Amino acid sequence: MPVNKPVSRILQYRNCLLKFRSLGFKKVFSYNLGEEAGVSPEQVRKDFSTFGIKGRKKGGYFINELVGTINELFNSNQSQQIIVVGMGNIGQALTQYINNDESYVRIIAAFDINPVKLRMKFIIPVYPVSELGEFVKKEKIKIAVLAVPDIAAQEMCNKLIESGIYGILNFTPLILKVPDNVIVSNVNIQNEIEELIYLVNFKK
Amino acid sequence: MPVNKPVSRILQYRNCLLKFRSLGFKKVFSYNLGEEAGVSPEQVRKDFSTFGIKGRKKGGYFINELVGTINELFNSNQSQQIIVVGMGNIGQALTQYINNDESYVRIIAAFDINPVKLRMKFIIPVYPVSELGEFVKKEKIKIAVLAVPDIAAQEMCNKLIESGIYGILNFTPLILKVPDNVIVSNVNIQNEIEELIYLVNFKK
DNA sequence: TAGATTGTTAATCGATTAACAATC
DNA sequence: TAGATTGTTAATCGATTAACAATC
Numbered sequence: 001m002p003v004n005k006p007v008s009r010i011l012q013y014r015n016c017l018l019k020f021r022s023l024g025f026k027k028v029f030s031y032n033l034g035e036e037a038g039v040s041p042e043q044v045r046k047d048f049s050t051f052g053i054k055g056r057k058k059g060g061y062f063i064n065e066l067v068g069t070i071n072e073l074f075n076s077n078q079s080q081q082i083i084v085v086g087m088g089n090i091g092q093a094l095t096q097y098i099n100n101d102e103s104y105v106r107i108i109a110a111f112d113i114n115p116v117k118l119r120m121k122f123i124i125p126v127y128p129v130s131e132l133g134e135f136v137k138k139e140k141i142k143i144a145v146l147a148v149p150d151i152a153a154q155e156m157c158n159k160l161i162e163s164g165i166y167g168i169l170n171f172t173p174l175i176l177k178v179p180d181n182v183i184v185s186n187v188n189i190q191n192e193i194e195e196l197i198y199l200v201n202f203k204k
Numbered sequence: 205m206p207v208n209k210p211v212s213r214i215l216q217y218r219n220c221l222l223k224f225r226s227l228g229f230k231k232v233f234s235y236n237l238g239e240e241a242g243v244s245p246e247q248v249r250k251d252f253s254t255f256g257i258k259g260r261k262k263g264g265y266f267i268n269e270l271v272g273t274i275n276e277l278f279n280s281n282q283s284q285q286i287i288v289v290g291m292g293n294i295g296q297a298l299t300q301y302i303n304n305d306e307s308y309v310r311i312i313a314a315f316d317i318n319p320v321k322l323r324m325k326f327i328i329p330v331y332p333v334s335e336l337g338e339f340v341k342k343e344k345i346k347i348a349v350l351a352v353p354d355i356a357a358q359e360m361c362n363k364l365i366e367s368g369i370y371g372i373l374n375f376t377p378l379i380l381k382v383p384d385n386v387i388v389s390n391v392n393i394q395n396e397i398e399e400l401i402y403l404v405n406f407k408k
Numbered sequence: 409t410a411g412a413t414t415g416t417t418a419a420t421c422g423a424t425t426a427a428c429a430a431t432c
Numbered sequence: 433t434a435g436a437t438t439g440t441t442a443a444t445c446g447a448t449t450a451a452c453a454a455t456c
Contacts, residue, residue: 003399003400003403004399004403005447007399007402007403008395008399011392011395011398011399012379012392012395015377015378015395016379019354019378029412029413029414030413030414031413036379037379038379039448040448040449041413041414042448042449042450042451043448043449045413045414045415045416046415046416046447046448046449048414048415049414049415049416054414054415055413055414055415056413056414056455056456057412057413057414057415057454057455057456058411058412058413058414058455058456059413059414059456060413060414061414073402074398074401074402075401075402075405076398080397080398080401082397082401089297089300089301089304090297090301092297093293093294093296093297093298093300093301094297094393096293096297097293097294097297097393098393098394098397100293103394104398105394105397105398105401142401142404142405143397143400143401143404145397150223166404167400167401167403167404168400169393169396169397169400173219174219174223175216175220175240175241175242183400183403183404185396185399185400187391187393187396188215188216189298189301189302189373189391190302190307190309191212191215191216191219192212192373192389192391193284193286193302193309193347193349193373194215194278194280194284194308194309195207195208195211195212195215195389196207196347196371196372196373196387196389197278197279197284197286197309197346197347197371198211198277198278198279199207199208199211199371199387200346200347200370200371200387201279201346209423233436233437233438234437234438235437243424244424244425245437245438246424246425246426246427247424247425249437249438249439249440250423250424250425250439250440252438252439253438253439253440258438258439259437259438259439260431260432260437260438261430261431261432261436261437261438261439262431262432262435262436262437262438263432263437263438264437264438265438
């Protein structure tokens, strides 16, 4: 559920550019990127225009240059540190998943209310929720992954915001109530599957 | 990335209704649902209208009735069987996650090209990809979760479609090329996080 | 130069919101 | 009845697409 379409498409373009580069290409045209990203060439150019990205008339875009520009735009050169709250099934899986690949994003700590989790061994340290505020302030964390049980979602969300978090990747099925300056991105896999089932069975 | 907004909102409304019901409520008004789902009351009524769902003027909607209607609409009373392709980190995690809760959806089998995976013990049987077509036909599977390495994504996607799959929940970062009658829903957690980081750091 | 591609403005399309009649 | 809420039609808004001048 992309919060901002041009932003999410720019990230998609970067994925495509990396793929093109790995295939040995040096430059691309808007229709190459459009094809690969599943959008029209006009959309690609429009998005670039939105972000002030320039190509060369007739010459397309140099892949290296373009990737660099996007990385600068997203500050992707310096690694980004985030945390996860809730070390159940999803919390654990996401931590592995995100910290496993060669991305700029790192989950550097987890928080849980369950004392059992604190004693367990994970690939990142797990702290009690009571230490959340202090940690977020000290490490200047801005983004958190929320993977707690439904019943605790809104309460933990409030605690995150109190602690200084401004962006939440919400894996609970609830729509969180947050102030305007906080951004929430919802990932609801259950609903995605049910939607697919519906569309496949009942629509064209 | 919801493929169809009214559909995904209807599913969100159902989540909200279940929450209301668990709190002891018997009926709701469009503004209750809107508040809980994070949309306007007009949006709620419009969506209901799209799906032919009727309330009672001045009387709102009975929760039990409404949940029943939505379940019928989505065929959610009979359990839905799907498969997962790729039993790496995400594949395993998703399988646990989806099969763990009290949902209507079940992942009934996994497929992998890695012979090591075939010998491992999971909560569902794991078969070689060579048996995909036969299995899909025999069990009349329509939906698959794609969780293979990037490099294998498009190829495995093609194989799924050949085998008779019409809906794909795509966890790879690639945009898959599929015919018009196949529906793909993309879940790109990496991009979601980067988008959050961008929006938090650079926008309002 | 001719042809191809960019970047941007204008037109179109679709989705959301506002308005309001129906009615309980 | 008066007030509140639904259901739908019309108006608005925003996003996508089309068109095209600039230019390499």
